[in-house]
Amino acid sequence: MKTTKILGIIMLLCAAIMPCTAHAQLYKSTYYNIDWQLNTPVFTDYANVTSGWGMNFEGGYYVSSKIALGLYGSFHTNNEYVETQVLQLNSSSSLYTDQVQSIFQIPFGALIKYRFIEDSMFEPYVTAKLGTNYVRMSSINNVLDFYSDSWGFNVQPEVGVSIFPSAHNRIGIHLALYYSYSTNQNQCLVYNLNGLNNVGFNIGITF
Amino acid sequence: MKKLFPLLLLTIILTGCQKEPDWGKLSNDLLVYTHYDEEVDFAKYNTFYIPDSILVLDNSQKEPVYISNDDIRARNIIEALTDEMTRCGYTQVYDRADADLGIITSYIKRTNTYVGYDYPYWWFDFYYYWPFDYWDPYYYDWYPYYPYPVTYSYTTGTIAVEMIALKDADTSSKMLPFVWTACMAGIESSNQINISNAIAGIYQAFEQSPYINAQ
Numbered sequence: 098m099k100t101t102k103i104l105g106i107i108m109l110l111c112a113a114i115m116p117c118t119a120h121a122q123l124y125k126s127t128y129y130n131i132d133w134q135l136n137t138p139v140f141t142d143y144a145n146v147t148s149g150w151g152m153n154f155e156g157g158y159y160v161s162s163k164i165a166l167g168l169y170g171s172f173h174t175n176n177e178y179v180e181t182q183v184l185q186l187n188s189s190s191s192l193y194t195d196q197v198q199s200i201f202q203i204p205f206g207a208l209i210k211y212r213f214i215e216d217s218m219f220e221p222y223v224t225a226k227l228g229t230n231y232v233r234m235s236s237i238n239n240v241l242d243f244y245s246d247s248w249g250f251n252v253q254p255e256v257g258v259s260i261f262p263s264a265h266n267r268i269g270i271h272l273a274l275y276y277s278y279s280t281n282q283n284q285c286l287v288y289n290l291n292g293l294n295n296v297g298f299n300i301g302i303t304f
Numbered sequence: 305m306k307k308l309f310p311l312l313l314l315t316i317i318l319t320g321c322q323k324e325p326d327w328g329k330l331s332n333d334l335l336v337y338t339h340y341d342e343e344v345d346f347a348k349y350n351t352f353y354i355p356d357s358i359l360v361l362d363n364s365q366k367e368p369v370y371i372s373n374d375d376i377r378a379r380n381i382i383e384a385l386t387d388e389m390t391r392c393g394y395t396q397v398y399d400r401a402d403a404d405l406g407i408i409t410s411y412i413k414r415t416n417t418y419v420g421y422d423y424p425y426w427w428f429d430f431y432y433y434w435p436f437d438y439w440d441p442y443y444y445d446w447y448p449y450y451p452y453p454v455t456y457s458y459t460t461g462t463i464a465v466e467m468i469a470l471k472d473a474d475t476s477s478k479m480l481p482f483v484w485t486a487c488m489a490g491i492e493s494s495n496q497i498n499i500s501n502a503i504a505g506i507y508q509a510f511e512q513s514p515y516i517n518a519q
Contacts, residue, residue: 150323174323181333183512191512193336197325233322239330240462240489 128165128259130155130271132301136173140294143177143234144198150174153299157208162215169226169253170205173297184287192286197237202293204230204251204277218261224273226253234283234290249281249293259303271303334501335489336508344483346516349471352394353403354386358463359410371411377497381409384503385465388510393518404471405483411497412462461492463502465509467516484516 134151138144150173157167181195206228212220230251235244257273276296283290357370358378371378385407386396397403467484474481488505491498510516 148323152321172321174321176323176325178326178329189342190337190339192338193334193508193512195330195333197330199322199325201322237325237330238335238490239327239333240335 126159128157128159128167128303130259130273130299130301130303132171132271132273132299134171134173134297134299136175136295136297138175138200138293138295141290143288143290144175144200146175146177148173148175150176151297153301155208157210163212165208165210165212167208167210168206169208169228170203172201172203173295174199174201186287194238197235198288199233199235199237200290200293201233201235202230202279202281202295204228204253204279206251212259218264220259220261222257222259224255224257226255227251228253230277230279230281230293232279232281232283232290232293234285234288236286236288243286245283245285247281247283247290249279251277251279253277255299257299261303268302268304271299271301273299275299333490334505334508335487336505336512337487337489338485338509338513340484340513340515341481344469344472344481346483347518349404349469350395350518351397351403352389352405352407353397353400353470354382354389354407355409356382358382359408361410361412377499377502380499381463381497381502381506384506385409388506389516392510392516400470404469406468406470408466408468410464410466412464413492462487462489463491463497463505464488465506484513486513 130153132153132155133149134153135147135149136151137147151171152173153169153171155167155169157165159165177198179196179198181193184192184194186192204226206226208224208226210222210224212222214220228251230249231246232249233244233246235242237243253275255273255275257271259269259271261267261269274297277294279293281290281293356373356378358381360369360371373379373382389405389407390396394405400406465486465488466482469481469483472481472483473479486506486509488502488509491502491505
C-alpha cells in the first residue's frame with residue numbers, strides 16, 4: 098500500500114514536470130537540421146560535377162550552452178555523362194561504350210558542434226563530423242551497370258550559421274559549407290577511387 | 305546488433321535515393337565488348353568459315369531457331385563479318401573441313417544467361433546452342449575451351465560473335481579453343497535487330513581488335 102502511494106506521487110510529479118521539461122529541451126537543448134545539399138567530388142576525375150541530388154539530416158543535444166553532441170546522415174548522387182570511347186579493361190579486353198559515371202554516397206555518424214553565440218538571431222557555428230561512408234561507384238550504360246561498393250571512415254568539418262528570424266520561434270534557416278573526406282576504395286572498369294573528397298553546401302531548415 | 309538495425313535500415317532506405325542517370329542520352333548508343341586469347345598468334349591462320357545462319361537465343365524457344373541469310377538481317381550481319389575478316393587478310397572457304405577459323409554468330413533475343421569465371425562452359429546445357437558436330441561430325445561430343453576467363457553477361461538484344469580456332473582443336477582433351485569473342489549490345493529497337501547498329505557494332509569490334517590480322 099505504501100509502495101503504491103509512493104509510485105502514485107512519483108507519477109503525479111512526473112506528469113507535472115515532464116511537459117515543462119520537454120518544452121525546455123525542445124527549445125533550448127536540442128536542434129535538428131534538414132537540408133538540401135549541393136555537392137562536388139574533388140581531386141578526382143570521376144563524376145567530378147556539381148550536383149544537387151542530395152539531402153542532409155542532423156540532430157544534436159546541447160551538453161552545455163555552446164557545445165552540442167549529435168548524429169548526422171546524408172545522401173548524395175553525382176552523375177556525369179561521358180561520351181563514347183574505347184576502354185582498355187585489361188591487356189586482352191576492350192569495351193566501347195558511352196557511360197554515365199556515378200558516385201552515390203551515404204555518410205553518417207556522430208558530430209560535435211560549437212556555436213559561437215547562443216539564443217541569438219544568428220548563431221554561427223563550427224561542426225566536426227566523424228563517421229562512416231557508404232559509396233557506390235557506378236559506370237552505367239544503356240545495357241549494363243558496372244558498380245563497386247565500399248565502406249570507409251568519414252571526416253567532415255563544417256562551418257555554418259543558423260538564422261532565427263523570430264525571437265519567439267526556434268524555427269529558422271540553416272546554411273553551411275563543408276569539406277568531406279572518406280577513406281573509401283573503389284574500382285569500377287578502368288577507374289579507381291582512392292579516397293573520396295567532397296566540398297559542398299547545405300541549405301535548409303533548423304528547429 | 306539491435307542498435308545497428310536502425311542504421312542498416314536507414315542505409316537501405318537511403319540507397320533507394322540514388323539519382324537515376326539520364327537514360328535519354330544513353331539510349332541510342334552501342335556497347336561493344338571484345339576479348340581475345342593473348343597467347344594466340346592470329347597470323348598463323350589463313351582461312352575462315354562462316355555459317356549462313358544466325359542462331360537466336362530466346363528463353364521462350366524450345367528448339368533451336370536460326371535466321372538464315374534469306375533474311376536480310378542475317379545476310380547483312382554475315383556479310384559485314386565476312387567483309388571484315390577478308391579485310392584482315394583471311395580467305396573465306398566454303399568447306400568447313402578446310403577452315404582454320406570458324407565464326408559463329410548468335411542473337412541473344414531474350415535470355416538472362418550469365419557467363420562467369422566459375423562456369424565458362426555454360427552451353428554444356430544450352431542444348432540449342434551451336435552444336436560442335438556442326439563443324440564436323442568428328443567434333444561430336446567435343447567441348448568449347450576458353451583460354452581466357454569470360455566475365456561478361458549476355459543481355460537481351462545482344463549479338464555475340466565467337467571465333468573458334470578449328471586448326472588448334474585438341475584431339476586429346478576434345479576441346480575447341482575459342483580465341484576471340486565480341487558482344488554487341490544495344491542493337492535492338494522495337495524488339496527487332498537494328499541492322500545499322502548491328503553492323504556498326506561489328507565494324508567497331510574489329511576496329512578495337514587490331515590483333516586479328518593474317519599478315
